[in-house]
Amino acid sequence: NAGVTQTPKFRILKIGQSMTLQCAQDMNHNYMYWYRQDPGMGLKLIYYSVGAGITDKGEVPNGYNVSRSTTEDFPLRLELAAPSQTSVYFCASSYSTGVSDEQYFGPGTRLTVT
């Protein structure tokens, strides 16, 4: 199993540009998440999904959009990039909430907006 994969690893955007961060998992997990991590800070939840076709906002959803058309993929869309969106973005997945809700994280995408 590849686990959780993210592309690209690095990206530099100009202010106002748009891009899609890709995330895929091959563990048949129903839950998927997008987090952002700013320097020296913890992770903040942007959006999450409990299954294909279902998404919901996290703590910091403004400026982002998601879709979940399949169990495997959960892309994150940035429209009109702003310097405040400079961060490291992590995608994660988990099987379900219950006794063991371990989240598996991808390697991250380091995004700079200038």
Next chain:
Amino acid sequence: GQQVMQIPQYQHVQEGEDFTTYCNSSTTLSNIQWYKQRPGGHPVFLIQLVKSGEVKKQKRLTFQFGEAKKNSSLHITATQTTDVGTYFCAGDKGGGKLIFGQGTELSVKP
């Protein structure tokens, strides 16, 4: 909104010394998870605590969940250089949405 506070922000220890990080939530948690992130890496799950007063051990690591399910701690005995990284607690109010603490960055001097 709900907050999870973690202290200290940084801890520098000599190899062989003990280390503890503390986590406090403003609200009662369904469960709490702990993750470790190596420099330049991604968070890796360590453990989940669910029951009030629960204590779990993993070799030199001891995890505790408070009786009120609002606080937790991670204690490492006799630190090693392989313990270097940032340790995060993450509180779950229910439904799988985690609120992460700011993390404690541990450095170990050989």
